[in-house]
Amino acid sequence: MTDRLIILGATGDLNARYLLPALAALRAAGHLADRFELTCADRQDWTGEEFRRWASAQLDQHAPTEPGEIRKAIADSARYRQADATDAADIASLVAGDGPVAVYLALPPAIFPGTVAALDSANLPPGSRIVLEKPFGEDLDSAVELNRLLTGVVPEQAVFRVDHFLAMTTVQNVLGSRLANRVLEPIWNSAHISEVEIVWDETLALEGRAGYYDGVGALKDMVQNHLLQVLCLVAMEPPLSLGERDLRDRKIDVLRSVRPLTDDDVVHRTRRARYLAGRVGERDVPAYAEEDGVDPRRRTETFAEVELELESWRWSGTTFRLRSGKALGHDRKEVAVRFRPVPHLPFGFNEEATPNVLRFGLEPESMTLALTGIGAGAHDLTPLTLAAQPPPPELPAYGRLLLDVLHGNAALSIRGDEAEEAWRVLAPVMSAWSRDLVPLAEYPAGSDGPASVGGS
Template identity: 50%
Template sequence: MAPDFVIFGAAGDLTSRYLMPALARLDESGQLPKGVTIRGVSQEDWDVDRFRRHIADRLATLHEDIPPGVVADLIKRLDYRQADVTNRDEVAEALGKSRGPVVAYLALPPRLFGPTIETLAGLDLPEGSRLVVEKPFGSDVESAKRLNRLLHESFPEQSVFRVDHFLMKATIQNVIGLRFANRIFEMLWNRDNIERVEITWDETVALEGRASYYDRSGALRDMIQNHLLQLLTLVGMEPPVTMSERDLRDRKVELLRAVRNFTPEEVERHTARARYAAGTVKGVAVPNYVDEPGVDPDRKIETFAQVTLFVDNWRWAGVPFVLRSGKALASDRHEIVVHYRPVPHLAFHEDHPQPNVLRFQLNPDRMSLGMNINGPGDPLDLERVELATDCCQQEIPAYSRLLLDVIKGDPILAIRGDEAEESWRIVEPILHAWAEGRVPMRDYPAGSDGPDLG
């Protein structure tokens, strides 16, 4: 039976900017089951018509490419109930008497995750109901453990979806296919052949009015703790026995457990932080981060973070994994880059040809392999070439695929509870050392390539 899709926090930006467009694309592709009801729940004193107008206006403003007919069909599906998520009776009334399972999507501020979970736990939800939690899942190891304990009191792990839309991108999933369906790559996927791995998410966008969230988070928590560490697991994990949910997530957790727990001295050597100063990005003036509306300079929140991690296991011992993310930079760069070691001996004219580089570009989706071949003239000269392919266009966007997995009840690409805890275990020593001032806060002009880390 098709589930009731209930969005808590339906009046917020996440719903109109991501969830509704994703549902519209599912509907457009014919993959949104006809029996699925979509109900918004929020504290706003709205009726159904007011909610529908709000969503229609936001889609028209933010997603002009969605055909009007598709938007109209989606709007007809929408229902709305006003409720305080901490009030059990109001939430019970908002849910109504569902005939099938309920998908409860918490599009809420993190501070409301715990109270909402407690409220839902006190209700007799139909069998097969599931709970969807956006990032951030906790703020440190202990808070993630508390949240997991609270979830598991009422929801089995199979019914909990800690979601990360990054893992739904075609190129990310192609990392798995490239590694485990091609002997030529997996045989070379180790410390003997790979010199370093770089995982980068550089953005030209600045704060864009998100101070209420970002100035309490920063680049390390917002990007590296969840998104980039998830990419690290797919690059570094051992081959799973099957592509089942359990086998795949077991391997991801094993990789995270092998990531070295930094001492304060290692944090000083292997991490960097910075925040943007005034500058120009794509011809638009950007103010100093500390002068942005809503920013508290005393919090010393970074807009750029770089962390070099080490995986202490047989496959990866000694290989640096460089994770980097920043805002208000010169260009958007979203990629995983695998740098191979140089050949041990070269009989050509060039003393230092470029080593092979395997690159996964995440937006647009593209894979390439840099190689050296004989030049057109002297056969002892080398020429650099790139073998590249554009990844097949996804049938539906990443967020739509995420919601489809939730509706189907397939948690294979959701984050398991122990994954979330291990991710905080890796990041927590860095946060502590930064709070103690062990790593200086650098500056970089908005529109530059980032801070000088030399």
Template identity: 40%
Template sequence: MTDGTLLDTPSRLLGSPAAGSRRVASFDYVVVGGTGDLTFRKLLPALYYSHSEGLIDGKSRIIGASRSELSGDDYRTRVVESLKRFLPASDYDEDTVASFVRRIDYVATDATDPDGWRNLAAFLGEDDTKVRVFYLATSPDLFGPICQRLKEAGLVSPLARVVLEKPIGRDLKTALEINRQVGAVFEESAIYRIDHYLGKETVQNLLALRFANALFEPVWNSRYIDHIQITVAETVGLEGRGGYYNRSGALRDMVQNHLLQMLCLVAMEPPSHLENEGVRDEKLKVLRALDPICGQDVIHRTVRGQYRAGAINGQAVPGYLDEPGIEGESNTETFVGLRAEVHNWRWAGMPFYIRTGKRLPVKASEVVIQFRPVPHSIFPGYGNDKLQPNKLVVRVQPNEGMHLHLMTKEPGPGGLRLREAVLNLSFSDTFKQRFPDAYERLLMDVVRGNPTLFMRRDEVEAAWRWCEPILDGWEEYSVKPKPYMAGSWGPSAAVAMIERDGRSWHDDAAVGR
């Protein structure tokens, strides 16, 4: 390691303004599971961008920790290779990379060995004035044991924090046990349960859209909104995670965390403030107000699906049962559709339609706010059935932005002709700057001690309390995943579920474009 002053180089590749007061306090960021895919694909690139923008001071260090016997130089070589692979070529700057890797080191640490933490303790030293972050990019069943080892090795300093990757358990029982074990070592204020969807710019913009604009909040309720749709579509399959995914499935992997968190931000009441626990308190109220889907309700209000062989963008892809890591038959769902309701004064009687799946035709995440039709048409020849209700589409990814669908008059003489037009707010066109990855914001928020975009213990447990009856109902009533062709929008039952209510999914063919 070199002198800290050599590390603190300003950004040349991004053209960012000086960090100024945004710079975080000195820290040691220990990534347990430092040789894993998440570390190289997401965490290190995110820290690289924060370094390049001048957010990290010269005394801060990044330490990879795993069982692999590597030297610091070996690890730094891997880091450089991964940055070349996962960064856009335009963002890879040789000088910035060189200064970044000088703050990186590696300590071989066996998470399961009681004596495996001594080298890490010796490396970190006894400096209690620096923020010390332990990012556990490991299997959830190791969260509790690792925290206990950290305590035994004397590594839990007054400014120590721990970051837990999702999923937090695979059901309510295991989630409660993980929270108990981690909570026995760290105070709740020092535990950061990360959901990277909450770090996405457009997801955060839901708060700004609702609470920084007087236009929407008065009509943000079941009196004016007919229904809300939340879609997270993926084109990818298992990406080498067959063993994990076959034990998990779409409900555990996506609905219990990502989609419920997005639903909370859409449905929550205005918090009195953004600091401290305001946002998380309101999200918890939404989770507790969700109408349970129990017993035979799972047959009518949920859809399970599993993809078969098909084609995406003209390229043939295998079916789920033919993916590497999947052996024999499997009832794991790769698609989930749900009809949820929030039982409170704002949303009573109004449905939320949720769907997520793998091997769908496009990669897209969006929230659709479908307003009610006008009560009476005054336009000759235009009954209410010809007037399209207003619709607000919040595009989370890709092509981040917001689209407001309105009825307007077509220009020209010869009568009054109406058509639907779209007011388009494209974030890339409006702000003309690089959109940071979700992890960039979240990793630095941990150092700042800002828990707003992280899940609290009671949030995780409330989400599991709502999801677990669905899992139990699928098992009790033998609800098998319905097949759907890769490249389609999931099982036909998902279409039937929403059409029974006289509604339809938003522009399936156009989602993500």
């Protein structure tokens, strides 16, 4: 286990909201040794005491359920260093010491290449690991180049391209439910499933993230990584094991099976939009183009939807719809597996049977199965719902990911070829959208999203 963690970009939102709370959860669960060293670095000209006060305030806000002494221990143990993540001398000073180190790039993706180049010059100790947040590159070419740089510094097995969706309990339940239950796996195919929706609709608007989001948009921020990863777990063939090689081989098989989209497909199978001013719940939300830090000329989308088909024996004929939107009227974060109707109902029933839907709620975590049963009358059909609540996880998603990083378990990390294949899947969409083949629609904040589908 690696006992040294360096977080670059340590005064940012990622560290405040997720990494520091994850470390507190790891410490509370007894996963961090007494010798564990946490070094936090950023360009801010702060003293160590100033950073620790900031870290303490962030832990109080974002990890309120962890014991006070645990939060204090994490804040007090953090060492702060002012450093430029792209400066080789600064990086060399940070990584110097005994034993391997895990370096977490909690940084804007645009400076990943410069930071990796600095790490290359820093002579990382043997056994060190590099951790990156999505998106991995900005397109296929930049992803290929970033992978080339990374594997010139450490072996591929030591590169952790993390996606916290893969560590969410219900995302893991998608795989467990279908592979560990005799009742599901025999019908987990296109003969029985007509459509799979993977949705991350949120009431949250931009919330001060223009510096990152306006250069990325919903397609790259959510669909290209998070939702495609969930698609892989839904559609993959059963792996021989849950080890990193078997699991990741089966995931990339799914991405390779996605039927390439033509321009005409993009027009009719995708849609994009951004929100106008409106009201979400009890708050007024300005139009996206008027948010602080947004450049309207970029025409960044806040809503993206893509329909995909898989060219495989198991899934030929099933539609996979991936969608994400901001500033919508309701949160809807789930995987919805829609089964085909029964082929025949005996004469005498008064209603049609409603097709079954299996839903995996991602946030909050839940699982429901919509069935049809007998109603008040002997021949009346009525909808029935079976609901289950997964047990609470021992660790939050980022806690699970950090633990895997420290132990060197890359099963939930995204392999280099997988990251490239995900860009290949959406390259036709990015190209067609850049040429305005699909118009940028608009929807009021607080609504259900854009009304029109694709270019129709």
